[in-house]
Amino acid sequence: MAEVGQIPIVLKQNDPPSSWRGWLWDSADVSKEERRFLLKLDASLLTFGTLGMLIKWIDTSNITNAFVSGMKEDLGLLGNEYNYIILSWTVGYIIGQWPSNFILTRVPAHIWIPFLETGWTIFTFALPGAKSYRALLGIRFVVGLFEAGYWPALYYILGSWYTKRELGKRNGILQSAVSIAAIFSGFLQAGIYSGLNGHAGLPGWRWLFVINGVISFPVAILAYFCLPDTPGTAKPNWLFTARDVKIAQGRMARAGRKPEGTPYSVKTIAGYFTSWQTLLFTLIFMMQPFGSQPFTAFVFWLKAHNKKGKPMVYSIAQINEYPTLGNAFTAVYSLTTVWISDGPLKGRRYPIILFSNLVAIIVFVLLVVTPVFGPFSHRAPLYIVSSIGGSMVPLTMAWMTECISHNAEQRAFTAAAMNTLQYTFTAWVPLVWFQQIHQPNVTPGNRAAAVVAGFNVIVFSTIAYLAQRERKSKALEQVVDDTASSTPSIGEGNEKGVAITVLGPKV
Known part of the structure; x- marks a missing residue:
């Protein structure tokens, strides 16, 4: 039994799973109320996370596909300019890491991450309009800057909600999206290029970025309405009730996971x-x-x-x-x-x-x-x-x-x-x-x-x-703390309040 605030919450201890179902999925061995809470958490956080990882991976490989699909000739790229375009994204990505995660500990996740997603979407939409190497260089830098906070933020948020028995699986599901995306992204990009090349007067390589922006914008909206803040900053909403928040805080308190502050x-x-x-x-x-x-x-x-x-x-x-x-x-x-x-x-x-x-x-x-x-x-x-x-x-x-x-x-x-x-x-x-x-x-x-x-x-x-x-x-x-707190004082009138601990077997 754990109590957070004034609401009593029943939480099972993190003992080894008692059933084969518990080995497969941990929520099988928790109370019905906690299981319902985990279902909502998984549905919102993992859905958003895997979709976002998929889209980011497609964007990363899009620049290479675009280069070999007409971008080089259209923009007159020479020498190592392609490498510098990749480098500009990397520099933006590196610069944005620490500031983003600092802000995340002070601004609610459902506001900060959609802000990053929206900025990323806007500048991804700007890529098809690039008319020169310099424009492409600047836009890719800003795309990297907005994307920088996404990956570490997701892992930070997962670590703020899940216990030791749950965290590895969720991290694995999130990261597997990268490997799975690499398998499907090539087929997706080939379909976009072959189906839209020349449509509305745009070459296929520009359509790659248009479609990427189109599919990323709904993810930003989804994040605003569905992405949970961390338990220490979360407030009740349409998805997570006040009791859900209390359950989350109780779970993290038991796991020794300290909130922001x-x-x-x-x-x-x-x-x-x-x-x-x-x-x-x-x-x-x-x-x-x-x-x-x-x-x-x-x-x-x-x-x-x-x-x-x-x-x-x-x-x-x-x-x-x-x-x-x-x-x-x-x-x-x-x-x-x-x-x-x-x-x-x-x-x-x-x-x-x-x-x-x-x-x-x-x-x-x-x-x-x-x-x-x-x-x-x-x-x-x-x-x-x-x-x-x-x-x-x-x-x-x-x-x-x-x-x-x-x-x-x-x-x-x-x-x-x-x-x-x-x-x-x-x-x-x-x-x-x-x-x-x-x-x-x-x-x-x-x-x-x-x-x-x-x-x-x-x-x-x-x-x-x-x-x-x-x-x-x-x-x-x-x-030592437990021993000290449970040691009785000898004599109620002891002026110095001396506590005596008896060591050894009781005689």
Whole structure:
């Protein structure tokens, strides 16, 4: 029984699931009232989150499709101008991370995120009207700026509503939208281009951005009416009643998840930089691009088999379709592991994370030592499973949330820091270790990826050790506090109020 305010709320303890249904979906083992609350929360938050992730991914790949579908010729793009267009989006995305998450802890999510969505939609609509390279450069920068707050904000909000037993699965569902989107976005874009090219006097590449803006605007409206604020700032609305808010606050209180409210200051923010949680989790994400880049060689490897003047080894369709096997593997493996972590492992994150990174080391080493142009059965499976370490993003984010339960502002700051450093390294790692001119002969990059995966194992092990030490320290403090609060005073008239604790067996 937990009580928040004056409304008594029945919440089951986070014991291991008592039924097979509980292993599959955690709400099977909670009270009927809490189950109804979780259903509404999942329907609103996960629906909005997955739709938004899908649309953002389509936009990211649209710029590449547009470039090879007429944008280069229409705007007279030369040299490395395409790379600078990509870079302008990345710079905007990096700059916008921290300010957005700072604001999110002070402005309700159902206002701030729709604002970002609306801005993103407006400037996506502006892309079809770009008449020059400079205009495209500026618009893509602003698109990146508005998009910056989306990904870390979603993970922050999920971490503010779900308990340890629930969070991994929801993070996994959200992240799987990225892998699934990569499978379907190519077909969607091909249909848009072929169906609308020349319609209303617009070339197909401009229609790609028009349609992207059209499908994103309803998501912004959906967010305003359906996206829940965090439990600490939420107010009753048409979807969540006052009792729902109280249930959420009670659940987070039991999980040790503190609400927003810690004042920002230079000293406070400096403290985040010296926190082992912020430093180590940010360090892990900073290394993330090394783990994801080996997979990018798959499409170049397939294409490199086709020699000019000789019969094609792999058709254009095969070159585009085979890499989707890697996206499918990442989605399935990620979802499987988050279910295992939340279920049989009772919320422990490190066993699966360490296992996946150890497998990644083996895969990267095999990519180094096997002949680049060996048989399909020798090389392709390695590419397909090469993102096994990168598939640990949902569990890593869940683990970070749980390690920083005591400070909402630090959680938001750390989520933004992780994503900021990841994209900062994404901007240059491919240019140094996985250059396109060397693809698919990127053995030095695969070697670097193996070394970094080994480094990740060390960092994750350190996080596990420090988190365990901190849990033991807090448990000991709790025992001392409980003992002190339950110790009787000897004598009602004791002027000094001396409390005596008797240690040892009762005689």
